[in-house]
Amino acid sequence: MNKKNVIHIGDISIGGDYPIAIQSMLSCHPAQKSVALKQIQELQDVGCQILRVAFPDMEAVETIPFLLANSKMPIVADVHFHPSIATECIKKGVHKLRLNPSNIKSKEEQKKIVHLAKEYSVPIRIGLNGGSMHNVQTEEEALSNMQLLLQKEIHFLQEEHFDQIVLSVKNSEIRINQYLNQWAFDTFPYPLHIGLTEAGSLVPGIIKTAIGLQPLLERKIGNTIRVSLTGELRNEVLAARYLLQTFGLYAGVRITSCPTCGRCKWDVKSYVERLEKDTLLIQKSVHVAMMGCEVNGPGEAANADIGMAGSGSKAVLFQKGKVEKTGKTEEIYQVLLQRIQSYSVD
Ligand code: SF4
Structure with a gap:
C-alpha cells in the first residue's frame, strides 16, 4: 500500500x-x-503549493471569490461544525x-x-489531531480513540461512495504522531497530510518537527506536509522545503555553509542569505557550499557540487573541492x- 490514491487539489x-x-495556512481571518x-503573496514567493484557509463564519465564505482571484495556490477550506459553511465553500469553488x-x-x-463534494469533485481531508480527543487519561487511550474515530469518519465517507479522501492524524507528541501516521499509512489507501500540531515557535518548532517527521520521511510516508510554526508564515514553507530536501524528497538547491571562525574575512552570512533568495525557486538538485575561508573551505566542502570561499574582497570558486577560479x-x-542555473547532473 505504498502508493496512495491520486487526489487532485486544483492543479496540484x-x-x-x-x-x-x-x-501552509493563512493566519488571519x-x-x-x-x-x-500580503500572506498569500509571501507564501507564493517562497514556493508554497497549497493554501489552507479557516472559514469560521459566512463573512469568511464571502471572501472566496477574492481569494480565488488572488491566489495561484489551490485553496483548502477548513470548516468545523457548520454545514451551510461547508456547502457554500464547495459551491463557491474551493479546491478541497x-x-x-x-x-x-x-x-x-x-x-x-x-454528495455535494462528490458532485463538484472536491476532495475531503479528514483531519484528526490530539485536540480532537477529550477526556483521555493515558497515551494508549489517546491512540485507540484517534484510531477508532478515524475509522468511523472513513467508514461514513465510504458508505456514501466517496473516495476523494485525504487523511491526517496529527499529535504534538512525536511518538504518538509517528505511531498513528505509520498505522494510517499501513492501513488505508488514501494520501496522508503529515505534520506535527502546535510545534511551537521557529527554532523549537523546527527541531521538534524534524525529529518527529524523520522516521516517516525516511520511509517515504506522507503526500503533503505542513510545518506548523508560530510566527512568519514563510518559515513554515522554508522549513518544510529544507526538511524534504534533507531526505532527498525535494528537487531544489541545497545550500550548506560553514559557521565561520577566526579565519573568516568576508561576510558569509549576507551572501548565504542572498544565495537562498536567488536560488529559492530553482528546481535542481545541486549542492552548493558557502565557506568562510579559501584555505580550509574548499576541502571542508569537498562533497558539495560547487561552492565559493572568500577572503577579504576576493573569493574562489570551487567544484568538488578543487579551486577553479x-x-x-x-x-x-x-x-x-x-553555474547553478546551468548545472546539469551527470
Ligand atoms: S571554512 Fe574556514 S572560516 Fe569556515 S569554519 Fe572552516 S576554517 Fe573556519
Whole structure:
C-alpha cells in the first residue's frame, strides 16, 4: 500500500508518484483582505503549493471569490461544525475541504455535504489531531480513540461512495504522531497530510518537527506536509522545503555553509542569505557550499557540487573541492549563480 490514491487539489496532485506538496495556512481571518493578500503573496514567493484557509463564519465564505482571484495556490477550506459553511465553500469553488464529518451534528447534513463534494469533485481531508480527543487519561487511550474515530469518519465517507479522501492524524507528541501516521499509512489507501500540531515557535518548532517527521520521511510516508510554526508564515514553507530536501524528497538547491571562525574575512552570512533568495525557486538538485575561508573551505566542502570561499574582497570558486577560479567576491558570486542555473547532473 505504498502508493496512495491520486487526489487532485486544483492543479496540484498528491498521492501516486507525485512529490510531497508543501502547504501552509493563512493566519488571519480572510475578511482582513490586505493582510490576507500580503500572506498569500509571501507564501507564493517562497514556493508554497497549497493554501489552507479557516472559514469560521459566512463573512469568511464571502471572501472566496477574492481569494480565488488572488491566489495561484489551490485553496483548502477548513470548516468545523457548520454545514451551510461547508456547502457554500464547495459551491463557491474551493479546491478541497478539511472537514471531520462527525463534527456536523445531523447525519442528513453530513450526507448533503459529501454528495455535494462528490458532485463538484472536491476532495475531503479528514483531519484528526490530539485536540480532537477529550477526556483521555493515558497515551494508549489517546491512540485507540484517534484510531477508532478515524475509522468511523472513513467508514461514513465510504458508505456514501466517496473516495476523494485525504487523511491526517496529527499529535504534538512525536511518538504518538509517528505511531498513528505509520498505522494510517499501513492501513488505508488514501494520501496522508503529515505534520506535527502546535510545534511551537521557529527554532523549537523546527527541531521538534524534524525529529518527529524523520522516521516517516525516511520511509517515504506522507503526500503533503505542513510545518506548523508560530510566527512568519514563510518559515513554515522554508522549513518544510529544507526538511524534504534533507531526505532527498525535494528537487531544489541545497545550500550548506560553514559557521565561520577566526579565519573568516568576508561576510558569509549576507551572501548565504542572498544565495537562498536567488536560488529559492530553482528546481535542481545541486549542492552548493558557502565557506568562510579559501584555505580550509574548499576541502571542508569537498562533497558539495560547487561552492565559493572568500577572503577579504576576493573569493574562489570551487567544484568538488578543487579551486577553479579566483576573482572579486561579487564577480565569483555571479559566476556561481550562472553555474547553478546551468548545472546539469551527470
Ligand atoms: S571554512 Fe574556514 S572560516 Fe569556515 S569554519 Fe572552516 S576554517 Fe573556519
